[in-house]
Amino acid sequence: MNVSQKSIRIVGGILVIYALLVATHLGEFWPFSIYPMFSQAGNPWSRSLVREMPSDVADARKVSWTTTSLDSLAGDSYPLVPQGINQNDVANYVSKTESWTPDRIQGLRSIFAKNRSLPSPLLVYRVRGRLADDSVSVRATPVLLLTNEGSHLNPSLAPPSPASASSAR
Amino acid sequence: MSSFIKTLSQELFTVGKSGTRGDRIYFRVVELFLLAYAVWYCWTWGMYMQENITSVLLPLGIAQYIDVSFMFENYFGPANAILVGVLGLLGFSRLWRPGYLFALFAFHLQYVARYSLGEISHGSNLIGMGILGLGIALLAFRSETNRQRFTFGFLYFFIGLGYTSAAVCKLIGTGITWPDGHHLLMWIAERKIDTLSKFGAFEPSILQELVLADYRFGTLFLLIGLLTEAVSFGMWWRRYRYLVVMMVLGMHIGIYFTMNIFFHASTYFLLLLALPWNRMIDAALAAAEDVSIPLPSQPPSRGEPT
Numbered sequence: 001m002n003v004s005q006k007s008i009r010i011v012g013g014i015l016v017i018y019a020l021l022v023a024t025h026l027g028e029f030w031p032f033s034i035y036p037m038f039s040q041a042g043n044p045w046s047r048s049l050v051r052e053m054p055s056d057v058a059d060a061r062k063v064s065w066t067t068t069s070l071d072s073l074a075g076d077s078y079p080l081v082p083q084g085i086n087q088n089d090v091a092n093y094v095s096k097t098e099s100w101t102p103d104r105i106q107g108l109r110s111i112f113a114k115n116r117s118l119p120s121p122l123l124v125y126r127v128r129g130r131l132a133d134d135s136v137s138v139r140a141t142p143v144l145l146l147t148n149e150g151s152h153l154n155p156s157l158a159p160p161s162p163a164s165a166s167s168a169r
Numbered sequence: 170m171s172s173f174i175k176t177l178s179q180e181l182f183t184v185g186k187s188g189t190r191g192d193r194i195y196f197r198v199v200e201l202f203l204l205a206y207a208v209w210y211c212w213t214w215g216m217y218m219q220e221n222i223t224s225v226l227l228p229l230g231i232a233q234y235i236d237v238s239f240m241f242e243n244y245f246g247p248a249n250a251i252l253v254g255v256l257g258l259l260g261f262s263r264l265w266r267p268g269y270l271f272a273l274f275a276f277h278l279q280y281v282a283r284y285s286l287g288e289i290s291h292g293s294n295l296i297g298m299g300i301l302g303l304g305i306a307l308l309a310f311r312s313e314t315n316r317q318r319f320t321f322g323f324l325y326f327f328i329g330l331g332y333t334s335a336a337v338c339k340l341i342g343t344g345i346t347w348p349d350g351h352h353l354l355m356w357i358a359e360r361k362i363d364t365l366s367k368f369g370a371f372e373p374s375i376l377q378e379l380v381l382a383d384y385r386f387g388t389l390f391l392l393i394g395l396l397t398e399a400v401s402f403g404m405w406w407r408r409y410r411y412l413v414v415m416m417v418l419g420m421h422i423g424i425y426f427t428m429n430i431f432f433h434a435s436t437y438f439l440l441l442l443a444l445p446w447n448r449m450i451d452a453a454l455a456a457a458e459d460v461s462i463p464l465p466s467q468p469p470s471r472g473e474p475t
Contacts, residue, residue, distance in 0.1 A: 003182060003310070003315050003318060003319070004178040004179055004181075004182040004183050005178060006309070007178065007181070007182040007318065007319045007322055007323070008174060008177065008178035008181070008182065010305060010309060010319070010323075011181075011322070011323060011326055011327075014301075014305070014323075014327075015330075018327075025229075025230065025233070028229060028230070028289055029229075029230050030229065030230050030277055030280045030281065030293075030294065030297060031273075031277075031293070031294045031295075031296075031297025031298045031300075031301060032294075033291060033294055033331070034334050034335075034338055035291060035294075035331050035332070035334050035335035035338060036335075036338040036342065037289075037291060037335070038339065038356070039335075039338040039339045039341070039342030039343065039347075040342045040343060041339070041342075041343040041346075041347050041349070041352035041355070042343065042346075042349070042351065042352045042355060045355065045359045047359060047362040047363060047366070048362075048366060049362060049365060049366050050366060077365070077369035077370075078369075079366070079367060079368050079369035080366055080367050081367045081368055084217070084220065084221075085221065086217065086221075086288075087363050087366045087367045088288040088290070088363075089221070089222075089286045089287075089288060090366070091288075091363070091366075092226070092227075092286050092287030092288050093226070093286065093287065096226070096227075096287050103224060106223065106224075107223060107224045107226065107286075110221065110222065110223040110224075111221045111222070111286075114220060114221055114222070114223060115220070127362050129355065129358050129359060129362070131351055131354070131355055134351070134354075134384060135354070136354055136355055136358035138358060138362070
């Protein structure tokens with residue numbers, strides 16, 4: 001068997017392993033992938049923005065939890081790159097969490113405050129965009145207020161307590 | 170089918186004159202590039218995990234079978250990065266031929282731990298495929314020339330397949346309307362939020378301004394991108410190889426200007442694969458030798474007019 005024949009056989013073998021692994025792992029088994037990024041075009045998206053709040057906003061009752069436009073966000077910009085924080089990690093937590101359990105809240109908090117304290121209270125927004133005619137409508141909803149004393153979830157996102165869940169049944 | 174496979178194997182793995190100094194230098198440069206990027210990825214991921222991650226949100230790859238949360242504490246992440254470097258160096262120096270494959274396993278572990286928060290990043294996939302190709306080449310072939318032939322053929326095959334697969338996914342996921350410029354409007358708005366979140370400010374590029382002014386420019390850009398991805402398997406054939414890799418490289422630059430996403434590792438790696446660097450090195454070495462060899466001085470012969 002010459003080099004070309006041996007090489008193509010090896011590539012064929014790897015291709016079979018590649019296909020089996022991506023077929024059984026939803027298209028991803030690094031470094032193998034079917035590369036589905038941007039394959040679903042036009043769907044509404046959900047990302048995140050973080051705002052730095054004045055220190056007196058540590059009291060969650062002073063926060064407005066209503067959905068707003070980008071021009072009316074509370075606080076000041078809090079860029080993540082200078083803090084060494086990955087934007088996609090925050091956005092994934094915010095967009096993919098359906099039920100804000102204590103573990104989820106702690107996981108998002110740890111991105112900002114694992115083994116360190118916060119410089120000031122931070123308000124994490126969920127930003128949603130959808131196509132409206134020939135433009136994109138963007139709205140932001142506060143999700144979580146992080147302070148050095150604790151984490152405060154938007155009351156409208158709180159999971160139902162066992163008591164209310166049972167009463168709902 | 171068998172004649173196609175035979176032709177494909179010749180296109181991917183049979184090269185003309187090989188084993189020149191340019192070939193050897195080029196191969197080692199590519200190898201060093203892959204190793205350096207692997208270690209850099211693993212180190213930055215390791216430090217990030219130590220500082221920012223406490224729990225697994227989305228288990229990927231091997232994390233579906235083992236709990237990788239131990240990687241988030243006690244500096245296991247940075248230690249694993251050092252392990253990748255040591256194993257990679259054993260492969261690079263040819264002291265231990267399985268070195269690259271074991272490095273790839275540790276690299277995989279680092280990836281699934283780092284991206285356990287839900288993001289599926291594709292920025293490092295080509296580097297991982299490169300380490301896999303090198304690992305197999307070292308185990309399957311004894312001669313450096315054959316290792317080089319295999320590695321490059323392997324890379325062109327799987328890179329071409331990957332980009333074409335991306336085009337197929339778009340056509341399956343959305344259909345023939347995928348290049349509609351409105352979709353690019355949506356992605357630009359999404360990237361604006363990401364850029365605001367990362368840097369606190371967003372300034373649209375010229376290409377983005379064009380799309381925001383008229384979505385039909387977006388249709389044009391998306392169509393070019395989709396067609397480029399669709400024909401990427403053309404890099405399997407030597408005749409089209411450099412042209413197709415250059416087109417994919419151009420597509421990445423277009424993605425950067427329209428969507429603010431820079432796949433740096435893939436872009437630099439494609440630049441290494443998009444030109445016949447080995448031939449250019451040979452030519453440069455030959456030119457340098459021509460310059461450095463002094464012409465013998467010839468004394469004037471008798472009878473020659475002075």
